[in-house]
Amino acid sequence: MSEAAAQPVRRHGLNVRICHWINVIAVGYLLVSGVHIFLDFPELYWGKVGFRGHPAAFRLADWGISWEQAGAWGDRRWGRNYHFTFAWVFVLNGLVYVAWSLARRHFRRRMLPGRDPAPAVGGAPTPRYRTAQGISYLTMIFVVTPLMFLTGIAQMPAFTAIAPWLIDLFGGRQTARTIHVILTAIFVLFALVHVGQVIATGFLRNVRSMITGRAPLPQE
Amino acid sequence: MSNESSPKLITSRRRFLMGAAGLSGLIVTGCDAETASSLLPPTRRGGLVGLADRLTMASQRLLMANQPLAQEHDPRDITRDFPTWGETNPEDEEYQRLLAGGFEEWRLEVGGLVNTPTTLSLSQLKGMKRRTQITSHICEQGWSAIGEWTGTPLTEVLAVAGGLQPEARYVVVTAFDGWYEGFDRFDVEHPQTILAYGLNGRDLPRGNGAPVRLRVERHCGYKHLKFVKSIEAVASMEHIGRGTGGINSDWGFHWYAGA
Missing domain, CATH: 3.90.420.10 (Oxidoreductase, molybdopterin-binding domain)
Structure with missing residues (x-):
C-alpha cells in the first residue's frame, strides 16, 4: 500500500452513514418478518384472488417444503407486528435519506453516471462511485424501493377504500403480493452482491468508513 | 326508524381534520379522547411496535376521513x-x-x-x-x-x-x-x-x-x-x-x- 493511498479521505457523509445503518436494521427485520409471514401461507398467485386450491404461480410445496412444515416455521403474529413496525422505520428513514441527499446533491455528485472515476494516479482517491455501482444504487433507491412500498400497501385492506386504483394498477392484490416477493428476491440479491463487494475490497476498512466516514480507498 | 345512529359524515370529517392538526402529539401521548377514539386503538401497546401500530391506524383513518367505500367488484x-x-x-x-x-x-x-x-x-x-x-x-x-x-x-x-x-x-x-x-x-x-x-x-x-x-x-x-x-x-x-x-x-x- 502506497503512502498516498493510506491517507484517510472523506468517503461517506453523515447522512449516508446514519441512514445506512438504520436501513440495515430495518431491512433485516423486514426480511425476517416477511419470511415469517410468507411461510404461514407459502403460495403465490397472479390476479385479484388467490387461496389454497386456486391455481398458483409458486408453491413452496413444489420445492420440498410442505405446507405444514412451512407453517411450523412461520410465526405470522410476530411477523406482522415487526413487518409493519420496521416498514415505518424503513419508509421514514428512506424519506429522510432522499431529502437529505437531494439537499446535499449526493445523488448528482456521486451516483449519476457522468464519467468513471479518474484512474487513481499516484493513489489519489475520488469519491464518485463507479458507473455500474451508481446506477445500481439509484435503481434500488428510486425504482425497487418505491415499488416495494406500493406493492406493500396495495395488499392492505384499507387501501381497497383509500386507493383501489393502486391495486388495479398492479392487476390485483395477489399480483401485488407476488411482485412484493419478487422484489424481495432482488433486494436479497443486491444485499449479497453489495456485501460481497464490501468484503472483496477490504471489509474492515469499508465498514470503518461507513461508521467514521473516513478511510483510505481500496487499491485497484 | 330512528336516525340516531345514521352516519354523520360531515361532522366526522371535520373532527378528523381537526384531529390531523394535533396528530403528531396525539400519536405519542394519546391525549384527546374524542379524536383518539377514531384515530387510535382502544389500548395502546408499548414500544416501537405500539408506536407503529398507532401510526398505521391514525394515518389510514385520516386517509379515510370521508369514509370511502371499499372497492366493489364486477x-x-x-x-x-x-x-x-x-x-x-x-x-x-x-x-x-x-x-x-x-x-x-x-x-x-x-x-x-x-x-x-x-x-x-x-x-x-x-x-x-x-x-x-x-x-x-x-x-x-x-x-x-x-x-x-x-x-x-x-x-x-x-x-x-x-x-x-x-x-x-x-x-x-x-x-x-x-x-x-x-x-x-x-x-x-x-x-x-x-x-x-x-x-x-x-x-x-x-x-x-x-x-x-x-x-x-x-x-x-x-x-x-x-x-x-x-x-x-x-x-x-x-x-x-x-x-x-x-x-x-x-x-x-x-x-x-x-x-
Whole structure:
C-alpha cells in the first residue's frame, strides 16, 4: 500500500452513514418478518384472488417444503407486528435519506453516471462511485424501493377504500403480493452482491468508513 | 326508524381534520379522547411496535376521513368456489341445536348501551333494509377471494334497538365459536359494515359462518366474525376478554386490521 493511498479521505457523509445503518436494521427485520409471514401461507398467485386450491404461480410445496412444515416455521403474529413496525422505520428513514441527499446533491455528485472515476494516479482517491455501482444504487433507491412500498400497501385492506386504483394498477392484490416477493428476491440479491463487494475490497476498512466516514480507498 | 345512529359524515370529517392538526402529539401521548377514539386503538401497546401500530391506524383513518367505500367488484370477478378457513362447524351445543333447526330459533341479541335492547330473528333481519356488495375478503395470512355479500347494515340493526347511547364508543360482536371483536363508531357507521346472511346469491354456508357473519370491509379477514350470536354496545372494552378489544388483539395481533 502506497503512502498516498493510506491517507484517510472523506468517503461517506453523515447522512449516508446514519441512514445506512438504520436501513440495515430495518431491512433485516423486514426480511425476517416477511419470511415469517410468507411461510404461514407459502403460495403465490397472479390476479385479484388467490387461496389454497386456486391455481398458483409458486408453491413452496413444489420445492420440498410442505405446507405444514412451512407453517411450523412461520410465526405470522410476530411477523406482522415487526413487518409493519420496521416498514415505518424503513419508509421514514428512506424519506429522510432522499431529502437529505437531494439537499446535499449526493445523488448528482456521486451516483449519476457522468464519467468513471479518474484512474487513481499516484493513489489519489475520488469519491464518485463507479458507473455500474451508481446506477445500481439509484435503481434500488428510486425504482425497487418505491415499488416495494406500493406493492406493500396495495395488499392492505384499507387501501381497497383509500386507493383501489393502486391495486388495479398492479392487476390485483395477489399480483401485488407476488411482485412484493419478487422484489424481495432482488433486494436479497443486491444485499449479497453489495456485501460481497464490501468484503472483496477490504471489509474492515469499508465498514470503518461507513461508521467514521473516513478511510483510505481500496487499491485497484 | 330512528336516525340516531345514521352516519354523520360531515361532522366526522371535520373532527378528523381537526384531529390531523394535533396528530403528531396525539400519536405519542394519546391525549384527546374524542379524536383518539377514531384515530387510535382502544389500548395502546408499548414500544416501537405500539408506536407503529398507532401510526398505521391514525394515518389510514385520516386517509379515510370521508369514509370511502371499499372497492366493489364486477360480478364476473366473484369467486364461485369461495374458500372456507378456520372454524367451519362450531362445537357449541346451542349452535348445533340452532343449525339442526335451520336457524329458525336463532336470535340476534342487540344489547348494552343501546336505547331499547332487542332481539331479532333471521327472518326479521332479512326483512330489513339490505345491502349487497361484491368485495374482497382479505385474510391476514395472504389469501383473498371475492364474494357477493348480502346483509343488513349494522346501523339499521342498531337503529331498531333505538340507536346508540351517547357514551357508547364501541360495538362488540360475539360469535358461537367463542370469538369476539370490538369496533369503534368509525367502522360501525360505515355503510359497508353489514351483518351478512347471503353469499353469492345463496344463504350463507355453514363453513363461511351461517347464519350470519360480519362484514367490516377495510379490515383483514380476522375481524369479520362468523357465526354471529350477539352485539353489544359498550363505553369501554376493558371487561371483555383480556381487555384489548378483541380476541385477535388479546392474542397479540393488531386490533386495527387495516394493514
